[in-house]
Amino acid sequence: MAELKEELLDVLKPEKKARRHLISLLQQVQRKLGYLPREAMIAVADFLEIPGSTVYGIATFYNQFRFTPLGKHPVKVCMGTACHLAGGQLVLEAMARELDIEVGGITDDHEFSLDRVACVGCCALAPVVVVGETVYSRMTPPKVEELLVTVKPVSREQSENQESSG
Amino acid sequence: MTFEEIQRQAKAEWDSQYHGEVAHILIGTATCGRAAGALPVVEAFSKELAKSGVQAKISEVGCIGLCSLEPLVTIIKPDSFAVCYNNVTPQVVPTLFEGYVVGDDPCLDIALGTLDGGDGAPVYIPELLRFEHEHRLLMRNCGYIDPSNINHYIANGGYNSLGKALSMQPDAIIDEIKRSGLRGRGGAGFPAGIKWELCRKASGQTKYVVCNADEGDPGAFMDRIVLESDPQQVIEGMAIAAYAVGAHEGFVYIRAEYPLAIERLQVALDQAKKLGFLGGNILGSDFSFDIEIAQGAGAFVSGAETALMMAIEGRRSMPRPRPPYPSESGLWGKPTVLNNVKTYACVPAILTNGSDWFSGIGTEGSKGTAVFALAGKMVNTGLAEVAMGTTLHELIFDIGGGIRGEKKFKAVQIGGPSGGCLPENMLETPVDFDSLREAGAIMGSGGVIAMDEDNCMVDTAKFFLDFIQTESCGKCSTCRIGTKQMLDILEDITAGKGKIEDIDMLVELGEDVRDGSLCGLGKTAPNPALTTIRYFRDEYEAHILEKRCPARVCKELTAYYILPDKCERGCEHCVLACPVEAIVTNEKGIKVIDQSKCTKCGSCELVCPPEYDAVVRLSPISEVPVSGLEKPE
Numbered sequence: 001m002a003e004l005k006e007e008l009l010d011v012l013k014p015e016k017k018a019r020r021h022l023i024s025l026l027q028q029v030q031r032k033l034g035y036l037p038r039e040a041m042i043a044v045a046d047f048l049e050i051p052g053s054t055v056y057g058i059a060t061f062y063n064q065f066r067f068t069p070l071g072k073h074p075v076k077v078c079m080g081t082a083c084h085l086a087g088g089q090l091v092l093e094a095m096a097r098e099l100d101i102e103v104g105g106i107t108d109d110h111e112f113s114l115d116r117v118a119c120v121g122c123c124a125l126a127p128v129v130v131v132g133e134t135v136y137s138r139m140t141p142p143k144v145e146e147l148l149v150t151v152k153p154v155s156r157e158q159s160e161n162q163e164s165s166g
Numbered sequence: 167m168t169f170e171e172i173q174r175q176a177k178a179e180w181d182s183q184y185h186g187e188v189a190h191i192l193i194g195t196a197t198c199g200r201a202a203g204a205l206p207v208v209e210a211f212s213k214e215l216a217k218s219g220v221q222a223k224i225s226e227v228g229c230i231g232l233c234s235l236e237p238l239v240t241i242i243k244p245d246s247f248a249v250c251y252n253n254v255t256p257q258v259v260p261t262l263f264e265g266y267v268v269g270d271d272p273c274l275d276i277a278l279g280t281l282d283g284g285d286g287a288p289v290y291i292p293e294l295l296r297f298e299h300e301h302r303l304l305m306r307n308c309g310y311i312d313p314s315n316i317n318h319y320i321a322n323g324g325y326n327s328l329g330k331a332l333s334m335q336p337d338a339i340i341d342e343i344k345r346s347g348l349r350g351r352g353g354a355g356f357p358a359g360i361k362w363e364l365c366r367k368a369s370g371q372t373k374y375v376v377c378n379a380d381e382g383d384p385g386a387f388m389d390r391i392v393l394e395s396d397p398q399q400v401i402e403g404m405a406i407a408a409y410a411v412g413a414h415e416g417f418v419y420i421r422a423e424y425p426l427a428i429e430r431l432q433v434a435l436d437q438a439k440k441l442g443f444l445g446g447n448i449l450g451s452d453f454s455f456d457i458e459i460a461q462g463a464g465a466f467v468s469g470a471e472t473a474l475m476m477a478i479e480g481r482r483s484m485p486r487p488r489p490p491y492p493s494e495s496g497l498w499g500k501p502t503v504l505n506n507v508k509t510y511a512c513v514p515a516i517l518t519n520g521s522d523w524f525s526g527i528g529t530e531g532s533k534g535t536a537v538f539a540l541a542g543k544m545v546n547t548g549l550a551e552v553a554m555g556t557t558l559h560e561l562i563f564d565i566g567g568g569i570r571g572e573k574k575f576k577a578v579q580i581g582g583p584s585g586g587c588l589p590e591n592m593l594e595t596p597v598d599f600d601s602l603r604e605a606g607a608i609m610g611s612g613g614v615i616a617m618d619e620d621n622c623m624v625d626t627a628k629f630f631l632d633f634i635q636t637e638s639c640g641k642c643s644t645c646r647i648g649t650k651q652m653l654d655i656l657e658d659i660t661a662g663k664g665k666i667e668d669i670d671m672l673v674e675l676g677e678d679v680r681d682g683s684l685c686g687l688g689k690t691a692p693n694p695a696l697t698t699i700r701y702f703r704d705e706y707e708a709h710i711l712e713k714r715c716p717a718r719v720c721k722e723l724t725a726y727y728i729l730p731d732k733c734e735r736g737c738e739h740c741v742l743a744c745p746v747e748a749i750v751t752n753e754k755g756i757k758v759i760d761q762s763k764c765t766k767c768g769s770c771e772l773v774c775p776p777e778y779d780a781v782v783r784l785s786p787i788s789e790v791p792v793s794g795l796e797k798p799e
Contacts, residue, residue, distance in 0.1 A: 022480035023463050027422065061482040061639075063464030064422055080384030081579065081615050082541040084629050090768050097745055097767075118466070118633065119384035120423060122201045123539060123613070124233030124547035133425070135201035141769045142743050 004039050008032070012047045019048060026059055034070040063118070071106050071113030073151050075099070076130040080119030083127035087140070091127050092116060094141035098148055111152055169329055169449055172441055173320055180321030184242060189222040189267045192240040194309055196229035196394040197426050198387075198548075202236035203255065210259035211239075214267075222267050228395020230289055230309030231549035232278075238309070240281055241266050250291055252278040281310075288322070296546060296565040301527065301553040303535045304511045308395035308549075313430050316437040319398040325443055327514035331406045332451045336366060339410040343513065346521035347533035352378055352469070352506035353581065353610040354686065355532070355599035361503055364493035365411040368501035373413040375404050375455075376497060376504040378474055379420035379427070382466040383582030384633065386613035388537040389507040391549055393420070393427040396511075397434035401457060403510030405443065406517065408455040411503050416455065419474055421462040432459060466583075466637035469611075470685040471504045473639070484639045485685035508537060528554030532598035540566045542615035543573065552597070559593040562616055573618035576717075577702070581610025583630045583637075584690030586697030587623060606697040608690060622719035623702040624709050628656040630694035634687065644682030648675055649691050656695065660720040662786075664710040669699060718783040721766045725787045728770070730756045732780035740770035740781065761790065 011028045022044070029040050036059055045052040059065040077083075077092040096102060099112050106113040122128045125137030129144075131151050139147070167175075183190055191211055195204045211224050230238055235252035241262065242248040249272045251262060258276065265273040279293030287306040290297050311318035319325070331339055344359030365373060377400060381389040393400065404416050420428055435457055438444045446454045460478045467473045468483040475497045477483035496502025512534060516524045525533045532554040538561060541547050545567030552561065558578055562568065569575050577587040580597075586607035588595065595601050599609050617626065635649040652675050658664050676692030683689050699706060708714045715723040728740070728749075735755035748763035749770060757780075759770070771781040784790050 020478070020480040023477065024461060024480075027461060027463060058480070058482060061465065065463065081582065081613065081629070082385050084384075085542055085615065085617060085621050085626070087768065093765070094745070094767060094769070117423065118382065118464075118637075119386075120197075121381070121387035121390045122198050122233075123385055123387060123541035123615075124198055125201050125236075126541065128201065135197070137201050140772050141745075141767050142773055 004037070005043055008040065008043055012043070017048065019050065022048060022050075022055065022058055023062070026055070026065060030065060035066045035068055037067075066104075066115075068104070069106060069110065069113075072111050073131050074113050074115065076115050076117045076120070078118075078120050078122070078126070078128045078130070079116045080121075080123060080126070082123035083119075086126040086138075088127040090141050091129060091139045091144060094144040095129070098144050112148070167441070169325070176317035176320035179315075179317045183223055183225070185244070186223075187221075187244055189220075189244070190242040191222060191224045191267065192227045192242065192310070193224065194229055194236060194238040195226040196309075196391060197424075198229060198233045198391075199236045199238065200426070202233075202253075204237035206256045207237045207239065207254050207259060210256035211263065214259060214263040218263070218268060220268055225312045226314070227310060228308050228313050229391045229549065231305060231391070231551070232294075232546065233548035234546055235278060235548075238278070240310075241272075242281075243267075243270075243272075246270070246272070248281040249274070250278045250281050251276060296550070296567070299556070299560055299564045300551055301535050302551050303515055303527070304392060304399070304508055304537060305395075305549065305551045307399075308391060311396060313395050313397055314433045314437075316398055316434065316441060319396065323518060324398055324514070325402055327517035328402050328405050328409075328443060329449055330517055331409055332449055332453060336410045336412065339406065339517070340366060342521045343410075343516065346516045346524040347528075348509065348512055348516060348524065349532060349599060350505055351508035351512070351536075351612075353584065353608060353612075355609060358505060358509055361493050361505070362407060362411050364491065365413075365501045365503045368494045370501055372415075372500045373411055374497045374500055374502040375408045375411065375413045375416040376475070376478070376502055377404055377416070377418040377507060377510055378469065378471070378504060379418055379424075379507045380462045380468045380474060380477075381424075381507075381611060382421060382462075382469050382637075383584075383611040383613055385541055385579070385582055385615050386539045386611040388539050388549060388612050390424050390427050392507055392511055392537070393424070393431050397427075397431045398438065399511045399514055400431075400507055401434060401438050401444070403513035404457060405448065405455050406513050407503055407505070407510065409453050411501070413503070414454050414456070416457040417460050417478055417497070418457060419460045419462055419468070419478055422464065428459060428461065435459070465639070466633070467639045467685065467687050470687055473685060474504065475502065482639070484641045485687075487684055529596065529598045531600050536597060536609065536612060538597070538612045538614045540614050540616075542579070543569050543618040543621070544616045545570050554598045555596045557594050557596050558588065558614075561597065561614060562593070566614075566616065569616060569618050573620065575616065576619050576621060577617045577623065577626075579615040579617060579626065579694075580613070581608040581690075581693070582613045583634050584608055584686060584693055585610045585613075586693045587617070587626060587701065588697065589701040592701070606693065606700060608693070610690075620717055620719070622660075622715055622717035623698040623705045624656065624660055624715075625717075625719045627695040627698045628653065628660055631656055631691070634691040638687065638691075642683045642685075642688055644679050645688035645691060648679035648682070649688075651675055652679070652692065652695060659706065659709050660715070661722040662709065662713040662720075664706075666707070666710050668710065669703065669706050672696075673699060712786060713788075714786045716785070718785045720785075723787065724766065724783050724785045725761055725790045726759055726764060726766060726768070726770060727782055727784050727790050728757050728759055729780045729782060730754075732778055733757050734775075734778045734780070737775065737778070739773045739775060743769040743773040745769065761787075 473483040
């Protein structure tokens with residue numbers, strides 16, 4: 001807890017000590033830690049001198065906030081209208097199958113996490129998948145495996161080796 | 167520096183780059199360009215440049231609106247014409263570089279066309295017929311100027327209007343905006359001038375100007391493109407609005423999912439401040455105004471104005487009843503003007519060219535232009551800006567190039583989750599606020615998604631209801647519970663468990679949700695279901711009565727099947743692609759799908775070589791011939 005407070009010092013700056021900064025503070029904490037651990041939400045609540053329940057209420061209201069860590073390569077499958085019509089659901093299912101995790105989950109080696117997003121605004125290139133900051137366009141289920149190998153060739157190979165040897 | 171000096175400097179910089187001695191390479195690097203691979207193209211050009219030692223300039227520009235042709239590169243040559251190239255890859259960069267940057271060969275065989283500023287707009291490609299149907303006002307500079315260089319904006323007439331506004335009486339500005347007939351571009355179409363007037367007349371010293379850039383509608387990306395390609399016009403529009411209503415603080419509420427737009431807007435704000443278009447004593451006057459970015463945290467309901475202001479205040483963005491309207495009691499209870507990105511972007515052009523010019527474009531009730539995001543099954547996906555009153559047919563077929571492949575047009579979805587699906591016989595509907603509302607859709611945020619015979623209307627309605635149901639903030643019980651009930655019914659229908667009376671139940675529920683909800687989200691939530699029932703009732707009936715999905719989309723009603731006479735026996739594509747080992751080879755060497763194992767992922771259909779084309783979808787499931795594979799236990 002003390003360590004975490006230390007870590008958040010450069011986010012919880014005195015000039016940000018106002019109720020209206022709550023959402024942007026949570027955004028900065030999440031950017032730093034990758035997610036919002038319970039302790040971090042309490043730290044923000046203490047800093048703004050508001051109840052922890054208020055912070056939790058805000059954090060759970062908005063889609064952007066997550067309460068489990070993000071993978072090293074966060075995978076977001078777009079579920080906007082254009083992507084849906086172009087088969088985005090099938091891409092999402094293929095991704096969940098390939099990574100062997102559910103939407104919102106993270107792989108055991110913490111390499112990949114999987115989320116669905118409402119729309120990334122690349123509708124003309126539907127369906128799209130975003131890994132980290134990179135947008136992959138015109139995805140299909142067969143292209144999913146290919147993509148994952150491109151993103152993380154070594155670690156996937158290793159894990160597969162481990163699987164076969166174990 | 168005085169404004170004249172700033173202008174002179176900007177003009178000199180512009181002329182040296184766009185009409186200078188050396189070639190100028192423009193590369194579109196907005197989000198869609200990047201998704202298509204624009205950054206490696208930038209890198210490839212930089213490499214060529216360094217290697218050759220040739221004098222030339224590279225600029226990263228925004229989006230011209232031709233998303234399906236990205237990455238787009240334009241090469242401007244002194245004493246020659248500017249040439250635009252589409253779908254550029256790093257591999258063709260050396261050819262273009264040697265050809266037109268170093269040499270004099272414009273490589274016309276791989277060019278898209280020439281860029282000429284016909285009609286006064288710099289962005290105009292005469293070779294593309296679609297430009298004949300467009301009327302570019304907000305997008306005139308998009309994809310041509312460098313959005314991170316304020317001088318490019320100033321050199322093209324930018325900030326003239328702010329200068330002019332500061333010499334006018336605020337009431338005169340409001341009159342001008344009222345006379346222009348400018349209506350809010352966020353979707354509802356409330357007259358902007360009246361909003362401003364109410365805010366100006368509201369009592370109180372502190373007032374706010376807020377820009378709604380929370381473009382949450384899945385399928386719309388116009389605001390993103392405007393902010394990524396020409397952000398200064400939005401800032402100038404906001405500053406004029408602030409002067410007119412007497413505000414000194416402004417906010418742009420923008421969704422966090424648009425990192426590049428946020429980055430470019432922040433650069434634009436910093437530059438505007440540095441040159442004195444924001445901050446204290448703007449352009450030597452006693453007017454002060456500053457803008458802050460507030461990042462949205464992902465809530466569709468934030469697009470509703472009263473909810474958006476709650477979000478800026480750091481609260482849950484939930485709407486509240488109106489009146490009082492934000493123009494009287496908005497952000498922190500102060501009078502607030504809240505408009506969409508495109509509404510503000512229209513303002514500088516109106517002040518420069520006059521209200522008569524603006525009201526001369528468009529229809530009786532809807533003035534000016536509208537920007538649409540064309541997506542779905544169209545050939546030319548991307549952005550289009552047209553005069554209000556252009557028909558849907560023109561938009562989809564003349565500009566959008568019609569439906570891809572041999573498929574047949576089925577419906578157009580306009581206005582996102584708040585809009586509706588219109589069938590072919592409604593294509594002559596003009597796009598303006600009032601005609602679309604009459605047809606059961608809305609202008610909404612401007613997403614236009616074309617659907618073909620492979621898209622299921624019931625599934626589409628279910629998709630939107632699922633979205634709305636998840637995004638409902640929960641304040642109004644009709645929206646919270648009603649949309650869930652509607653979704654449950656639609657799920658039953660798409661799973662083949664529907665009853666015929668469900669259709670009327672959906673209509674009844676939809677009307678209740680509409681009447682019983684506070685904000686735009688709830689009031690328009692039933693539109694996708696109601697319009698699909700209104701125009702495609704037969705599809706609902708097919709799902710319910712025949713357990714058949716005409717578009718063969720709904721999984722529970724569809725099966726994959728390999729046509730034995732088309733299956734080329736030696737090929738193993740489908741077997742290898744199947745993730746669940748549901749495809750086996752029978753004794754005749756033909757591939758057969760084990761229906762009990764099939765997860766209907768569609769991989770086999772995608773990988774089956776087009777010359778065989780053996781995998782088909784069948785609906786209802788009972789159409790699948792018994793293969794003999796499913797042995798009784």
